Amino acid sequence: MIQKYYGGCDIGSTTGKAVIIENTGIILGSSIVHREIDPEVTAALALEQALKNIPEINSIKDLAYLVGTGYGRSEISFASENISEISCHAMGAFFCDRSIKTIVDIGGQDVKGISINDDGTVKEFAMNDKCAAGTGRFFEAMARIFRMDLADFSDLSLNARDLIPVTAQCSVFAETEVISLLAGKNPPESIAAGVQNAVAKRCFMLLKRVGIIPKVTITGGCAKNRGLIKALEKALQEKIAPLSVDPQIIGALGAALYAKKRESR
Amino acid sequence: MTAIDSELKILLEKPLNHLVERAINEGMIPIGYACSMVPEALISVGKLFPVSMRAPGSEGTEMADLYLSSVICTYARSLLEFALDDRYKFLGGYVFTAGCDHLRRLHDNLDYLKKPGFSYILDIPHKTGGAALEWTIEEITRLASALEKQFDTDMSRESINKAIEKTNALNRALSAIGTLRKSKHPPFTGTQYHRLIMASRVSPAEYMMPLIEKFRKTAEDSEGRSEYRARLMITGSGLDDPEYTNIIESQGALVVADRYCSGSFPGLEPLDSSSNPFEALARRTLEVTRCPRMMEGFNSRAEYIAQIAEEYSADGVIIESIKFCDTWGLESAALTDQLRAKGIPVLRVEREYRQSGEGQLRTRVQAFIESIGH
Numbered sequence: 001m002i003q004k005y006y007g008g009c010d011i012g013s014t015t016g017k018a019v020i021i022e023n024t025g026i027i028l029g030s031s032i033v034h035r036e037i038d039p040e041v042t043a044a045l046a047l048e049q050a051l052k053n054i055p056e057i058n059s060i061k062d063l064a065y066l067v068g069t070g071y072g073r074s075e076i077s078f079a080s081e082n083i084s085e086i087s088c089h090a091m092g093a094f095f096c097d098r099s100i101k102t103i104v105d106i107g108g109q110d111v112k113g114i115s116i117n118d119d120g121t122v123k124e125f126a127m128n129d130k131c132a133a134g135t136g137r138f139f140e141a142m143a144r145i146f147r148m149d150l151a152d153f154s155d156l157s158l159n160a161r162d163l164i165p166v167t168a169q170c171s172v173f174a175e176t177e178v179i180s181l182l183a184g185k186n187p188p189e190s191i192a193a194g195v196q197n198a199v200a201k202r203c204f205m206l207l208k209r210v211g212i213i214p215k216v217t218i219t220g221g222c223a224k225n226r227g228l229i230k231a232l233e234k235a236l237q238e239k240i241a242p243l244s245v246d247p248q249i250i251g252a253l254g255a256a257l258y259a260k261k262r263e264s265r
Numbered sequence: 266m267t268a269i270d271s272e273l274k275i276l277l278e279k280p281l282n283h284l285v286e287r288a289i290n291e292g293m294i295p296i297g298y299a300c301s302m303v304p305e306a307l308i309s310v311g312k313l314f315p316v317s318m319r320a321p322g323s324e325g326t327e328m329a330d331l332y333l334s335s336v337i338c339t340y341a342r343s344l345l346e347f348a349l350d351d352r353y354k355f356l357g358g359y360v361f362t363a364g365c366d367h368l369r370r371l372h373d374n375l376d377y378l379k380k381p382g383f384s385y386i387l388d389i390p391h392k393t394g395g396a397a398l399e400w401t402i403e404e405i406t407r408l409a410s411a412l413e414k415q416f417d418t419d420m421s422r423e424s425i426n427k428a429i430e431k432t433n434a435l436n437r438a439l440s441a442i443g444t445l446r447k448s449k450h451p452p453f454t455g456t457q458y459h460r461l462i463m464a465s466r467v468s469p470a471e472y473m474m475p476l477i478e479k480f481r482k483t484a485e486d487s488e489g490r491s492e493y494r495a496r497l498m499i500t501g502s503g504l505d506d507p508e509y510t511n512i513i514e515s516q517g518a519l520v521v522a523d524r525y526c527s528g529s530f531p532g533l534e535p536l537d538s539s540s541n542p543f544e545a546l547a548r549r550t551l552e553v554t555r556c557p558r559m560m561e562g563f564n565s566r567a568e569y570i571a572q573i574a575e576e577y578s579a580d581g582v583i584i585e586s587i588k589f590c591d592t593w594g595l596e597s598a599a600l601t602d603q604l605r606a607k608g609i610p611v612l613r614v615e616r617e618y619r620q621s622g623e624g625q626l627r628t629r630v631q632a633f634i635e636s637i638g639h
Contacts, residue, residue, distance in 0.1 A: 071624055086632035110625065122636040127625060 004064040005057055006263065007050070008255025009043045010085060011035075011072030014108030014136055015221065016042035017252040018050035020057070021260065025095065028054045030249050039072025043079070046252075065263035067255040071109070083258050085251045086114055086125045089219050092254030094120030096243040101213040104203045104232070105251075106222035108136040113206035115213065126209040133171045134202040136221050139228075141171060142195050145178050146188060150225075153192065157227035160193035167198060174198070192227060200231035207236065215241040223247030266453055266487055269480050273460040276468055277321055277507065280347065281355045284468040288314060293469060294357035294416055299344060299371070300364040301503075301526040301554050302389055304405060304546040306432040306536060308360055309470065310425055311418040316356065317466035317527055319505045320347045323619045332374045338587045339618035340503060341371040348379050357416065358383025360408065362550075364558055365592050383415045391560045393551050401547035409543070425542035435470040436533040438477045442484060443529045446521045447577050450489020453480075455499075455520025458529070459507035466505075466527055493519035495634045498574045500524040500600075501585035502593040508620055513583065516630040522577035524570055525585075531555050531569070557596035566596075567603040574609055581610035581637050583630070588615050610637040 003022060010017040013035065020029040031049035036042045044060075051057050060066065060078055068079035069088040076082065089105045094116055103114040111134055115123045128134065143153035157163075164186055167174055174195070181191045207216075216238050222228060224247065229240050245253060276282045285295055295316045296308040308315045320343035326333075329345035347353060358381050361372040372386050387404050390397040413420040439462060445451055446458065461480050465473045494517035499510065503526035510520050524530040534553050537545045551559075555566050574582055582604055586593035601611045612633040614626065 071628070074627075084628050084632040084635055086628065087635045121638070122632060125629075125632055125636070127629060 003056070004263070005054070005062060006256050006259035007047060007060070007063040007066040008088065008252040008257070008259055009047055009066065009068050009070075009076060009079065010088065010249070010251035010255060011039045011042050011046075011068065011070040011076065012085075012108050012221075012251075013071055015248070016046035016070075016072075017249045018043070018046035019249055019252040019256045020050050020054060020063070021253075021256045023260070025257065025260070027245070027253065030246070030252070032246075032248055039075040040077060042072065043068065043076045063259075065259040067259040067262065069251055069255040080259065081262060083255060086112060086127075087122050088251045088254030088258065090114050090116045090122045090254065091120045091257050092245075092250035092252075093217055093219055093243065095253065095257055096245050096250070097215065097217070097241060100215050100217050100241060102207060102210065102216040104207055104216070104218050106135060106199075106203070106218065106220040106228075108221060111135055111203060111206060113203070113210045115210040124210040126206050128202070128206065133174065134199040138171045138174070138199070139222060139225065141175055142178065142192075145175060145182065146192065154225040154227050156189050157193035157196045158189075158230065160187070160189040162187075162190050163193035163197050164190045165197070166191065166194035193231070196225075196227040196231040197235070199228060200235040203232055204235040212236060212238065214238055217241045217243055217247075219243070219247045219250040221248045266457060266483050269476065269483050270457050270460060272476060273457075273464040273480075276464040277319075277460060279321060280316070280319060280352050280467070282468060284472040285316060285355065287472065288469040289355060295355060295469075296383075296412075297353060297356040297359045298361070299340075299359075299368055300362045301532060302362040302364050302550045302556060303360050303387065304408075304550055306429045306542075307405065307409060307425065307546055308412070309432055310409075310412070310420060310428040311416075313357070313412065313416060313418055314469040315466075316468075317463075317505065318344050318347075318353065318359075319463075319467065320344055320352075320618065321506070323347070325619075329374075332378065333370055336589050337370055338367045338589045340587055341367040343618050345371055345374055345378075348375055353379075356381065359385070361386040362389050363387065364389065364556065365590070367589070367591075383411075385411055387550075389550060391558060393559065393561065397551060398544070398547055401551055402541075402543045405543050405546050405550075422542050425546075426538045429536050429538040429542055429545065431470055433535040433538065435465060435473065435477070436535060438474065438481070439465060439529065440533040442477070442481050443533065445484060448489060449578075450491045451519065451521065452484040452487040452489055454490065454514055455497075455518075455523070456507050456511040456514055459510045459520070459523070462529055463505055463507060463527065490519060493517060495519070495580040495637060496521045496578055497634075498522040498524070498570070498577060498579035498582045499528075499585060500570050500582055501597065502587050502590045503527055504585060506620060509585075509616070509626075512620075512623055512626050513630050516627055516634060518630060518634055521579055522573050524573060526554075526556070530573055556592070558592045563596070563599060564603075567600055570600070571604060571607050571609060574604075579609075581612065581633060583633070584611060584613045585616055586614075587618055
């Protein structure tokens with residue numbers, strides 16, 4: 001059997017991700033890079049990095065098929081095809097755990113609720129509107145106010161004894177609200193718990209629209225936010241199933257899996 | 266198709282297009298309307314002609330926001346902004362219906378801020394039946410008298426019947442082209458047809474007929490389109506911007522049918538010109554428009570959409586509604602369930618009147634097409 005390699009490239013609003021798989025679906029390489037202004041440049045960088053440790057492949061041209069996804073998907077001229085990130089996240093999560101039925105994907109600028117069929121295809125989905133409240137951008141702004149990096153802010157709420165309600169309906173209002181609460185010498189961990197709780201509620205509303213069927217998992221960059229996972233589990237009254245693969249590259253993984261499917265059609 | 270499509274695009278760039286200008290120069294009077302329940306044929310009598318009010322290229326509603334609350338839809342706000350910018354100064358007057366609270370507030374504010382030479386609001390019941398029909402006939406008769414008085418236009422039954430014939434001829438010509446979309450390989454895109462319909466709603470019928478004929482001939486000579494991934498139907502609240510359809514089609518869809526205010530269904534259904542014209546117009550308003558503002562008839566409205574989807578072999582239906590539209594906001598929830606129960610895939614999207622969130626719409630449509638297996 002001739003060994004073939006397939007690529008998936010997920011160009012998000014904050015980062016670019018790439019995954020390279022072989023015939024059997026085994027991940028040979030992956031990467032996460034910061035976004036450049038041009039989505040195509042981001043894609044090239046992400047792929048270059050993902051290919052770096054695979055000696056059998058010299059360049060993107062050696063890939064049998066490449067699928068682009070994410071908000072910059074249509075700008076990747078060297079991709080064989082582009083597929084929506086909704087389908088890719090569903091396929092990626094399904095590949096990691098076939099019993100996953102519901103996904104909440106929190107990316108840099110949007111939140112999606114996805115329910116999936118028995119074959120990994122999308123059954124139903126819902127997205128937030130234009131507003132970036134409750135997305136990665138929102139958490140970045142919050143961490144900045146707390147003068148922390150994202151990782152520390154994610155863990156801050158874990159030690160809260162109580163939560164102080166904060167609105168997540170609007171990033172700008174939330175920002176001013178949190179600044180006032182901090183200035184009022186309220187415990188930072190309780191404010192952080194309020195922030196995580198507000199985002200979890202938004203996710204809950206979105207997931208309600210597609211139906212919450214266990215197992216539920218979380219994908220996207222914000223899946224690494226432990227405080228959010230705790231708040232989500234409380235809001236959903238459901239355990240969030242961890243995935244065997246870095247949740248931030250699930251979209252790119254799904255794209256690579258679609259690449260394999262498409263090429264063998 | 267490119268040449269005629271470009272001609273239609275030009276007609277949609279601004280409210281006062283060159284055909285309207287020509288008609289005004291020839292002594293005709295444009296009457297603006299913003300609701301499909303307004304009897305278009307009545308404002309087509311004699312020298313009058315209807316102009317569907319749009320706000321193409323709207324860049325914001327700063328002034329209108331001062332007068333209309335934030336829960337009034339952006340269609341009403343955009344129209345007010347345009348009126349405040351004198352973009353509707355060329356109209357001889359407006360005819361509104363109490364179709365929804367948003368348009369009522371628009372009418373109030375136009376009356377207060379930019380009192381036109383003629384302004385009329387029709388009070389239409391929310392139910393059908395004998396009493397409602399009688400009421401609507403009376404309302405339309407009153408409107409006819411007011412138009413006659415203001416514009417010195419003969420509103421005899423013969424004149425109105427003549428205007429009904431004219432409207433029917435226009436709608437029949439559009440409808441005949443529309444049925445070509447049933448074909449497996451329609452000779453034009455949904456966007457091109459949307460432009461044709463909208464251009465016909467904002468230009469005088471007399472001057473549109475040659476363009477419609479040109480579109481028909483070009484379509485006849487064109488090759489069918491086969492490069493689409495899915496056939497879709499769009500339904501929902503007023504959608505007067507063909508660019509929205511274009512975004513949907515940019516994801517590989519072909520829009521083959523539509524059911525929204527100012528669209529082809531049910532707007533192109535012919536009126537009866539042989540009987541009492543006031544009754545024919547009232548029946549059209551009450552029974553043919555199938556507007557969700559009516560308190561009854563949900564099942565028949567849903568059935569109508571399902572039937573069109575089947576007739577035009579649509580693989581799925583997109584239900585769009587403008588944010589804060591009470592009428593379609595409520596209807597779309599129940600409609601989604603009803604259509605899905607019939608096995609029709611549905612994508613429900615909210616939008617603003619002005620084109621925004623294009624990237625998200627593209628993602629939604631692409632994912633929808635993928636989810637229905639195309």
